[in-house]
Each structure stands twice: as C-alpha cells, then as structure tokens.
Amino acid sequence: MNRDEALQLVRSRLGDSATTKHSLAAEACMRKLAQRFGEDVELWGLAGLVHDLDLDVCQNDLERHTVVGAEVLAAAGAPKAVIQAVLGHNDKATRVTRMDKALWVVDPTTGFITASALIRPSKSTCDLEADSVKKRMKDKRFSAAINRDQIKACKELLGLELDDYLALCIQAMNEIRVELGLAGAGAEHCP
Numbered sequence: 619m620n621r622d623e624a625l626q627l628v629r630s631r632l633g634d635s636a637t638t639k640h641s642l643a644a645e646a647c648m649r650k651l652a653q654r655f656g657e658d659v660e661l662w663g664l665a666g667l668v669h670d671l672d673l674d675v676c677q678n679d680l681e682r683h684t685v686v687g688a689e690v691l692a693a694a695g696a697p698k699a700v701i702q703a704v705l706g707h708n709d710k711a712t713r714v715t716r717m718d719k720a721l722w723v724v725d726p727t728t729g730f731i732t733a734s735a736l737i738r739p740s741k742s743t744c745d746l747e748a749d750s751v752k753k754r755m756k757d758k759r760f761s762a763a764i765n766r767d768q769i770k771a772c773k774e775l776l777g778l779e780l781d782d783y784l785a786l787c788i789q790a791m792n793e794i795r796v797e798l799g800l801a802g803a804g805a806e807h808c809p
C-alpha cells in the first residue's frame with residue numbers, strides 16, 4: 619500500500635470531512651517525527667493517514683473503532699506494523715514500537731493545534747508558536763475534551779520535551795495549512 623492508495627481509501631470512506639483533515643495532519647506530524655528519529659518516514663506517515671479510516675462506520679461505536687479499520691487495512695494490503703499502530707491508538711493492541719506510541723501521542727495533538735490556530739486573529743498555524751499552545755493546554759475550559767496528558771506523554775514515550783514536540787507538530791501542520799483549512803484569514807497575517 620503506497621501513499622496514494624492509502625489517501626484514496628481514506629477519501630473514499632471519509633470524503634472531505636474534518637476527520638480526513640485530522641488524518642492528513644496526523645500523517646504530517648508522524649512523518650516529521652520519523653524524520654527526527656531516523657525512522658521510516660513513509661511507514662509512519664501511512665499509520666497517521668489511515669488511523670481513523672473506519673470512523674465512517676464507527677463514529678458512534680468506539681469499541682469497534684480500529685478493529686473494523688484493521689480488517690479494512692489488512693484487506694487493502696497495509697503493512698502489519700501500520701495495522702498494529704492503528705489498533706494501538708484505540709487501546710485495541712498494546713503499544714510496543716516507537717511508532718505505536720507516537721501515533722497515540724499525535725492523535726489528540728492535531729485537534730489541539732487546530733483549535734489553538736483557529737482562535738488566533740490569523741486563524742492559521744502560520745504565526746502559531748509552541749508557547750501559545752502550551753498556554754492553552756493550561757486553560758482547562760479550552761477544548762476541554764482533548765486529553766492533555768496524552769499530548770504531554772511526548773516526554774515519557776518519545777523522549778521529546780513538550781516545546782520541542784509541539785513546535786515540530788506545528789511546523790508539520792503549517793506546511794500543509796492550505797489542505798487543513800488553516801491558511802488563515804488574510805495575507806496581513808500570513809504573508
């Protein structure tokens with residue numbers, strides 16, 4: 619399964635939804651992390667891209683989420699390591715590899731960065747800094763549903779300081795901000 623096939627599969631199921639944007643954001647973050655660690659960039663990117671592809675049928679059934687996805691991915695010829703990471707991000711398999719752990723940490727991060735970008739005057743990642751995201755993380759009412767501890771696990775599970783990790787993910791998402799709908803309110807903010 620290459621990147622084009624994976625994207626086609628994701629789009630065939632999730633269309634142009636917020637979940638597709640989240641999947642593209644997760645892909646970008648995973649690729650950036652893999653680069654940092656000298657890991658397999660394509661493999662890590664694939665895991666990020668396909669990790670939620672069954673949410674078209676499992677949105678209201680989180681017990682089946684990723685179990686269905688694993689079947690779809692196996693049928694489509696996805697690498698075993700990707701299927702393992704996908705299952706692991708919803709606690710349906712033990713997270714063993716660094717990729718398994720990275721996907722779990724990345725999952726809540728993209729939504730939090732998106733929310734942090736959208737409340738800025740720029741409505742973009744272009745001028746978003748790690749510090750500002752960190753401040754938002756301390757505000758319990760802001761995007762209250764997103765698990766801060768899972769994001770902060772970058773330290774324990776990936777060996778990255780929170781600032782460093784957030785900056786890396788912001789950069790990854792900012793590189794595809796147009797696709798993510800985070801290109802901003804106007805050129806005065808994001809030249």
Ligand SMILES: [Fe+2]
Nearest residue numbers: 640669670725
């Ligand atoms: Fe996700």
